[in-house]
Amino acid sequence: MPKKETKQIDVAKSFEELEALTGWFEKGDGDLDQGLQKFERAMEIADALRKRLDLAENKVKEIKERFGEWE
Numbered sequence: 001m002p003k004k005e006t007k008q009i010d011v012a013k014s015f016e017e018l019e020a021l022t023g024w025f026e027k028g029d030g031d032l033d034q035g036l037q038k039f040e041r042a043m044e045i046a047d048a049l050r051k052r053l054d055l056a057e058n059k060v061k062e063i064k065e066r067f068g069e070w071e
Contacts (some may be wrong), residue, residue, distance in 0.1 A: 009052050
């Protein structure tokens with residue numbers, strides 16, 4: 001996923017979607033094909049969230065360097 005898209009990810013909605021996917025798996029009602037599709041989607045969301053978190057961490061480091069470390 002390009003950086004521009006990663007920055008625009010709605011973190012709250014992405015977590016909600018992950019929770020819904022997790023709930024689906026916990027029920028154990030689906031078939032294999034549905035499970036594979038949902039698992040792939042969950043991995044896509046998790047990857048996008050990880051990238052967004054990395055960007056946020058880098059931004060925090062940048063701000064701290066600009067203003068000096070606060071302890």
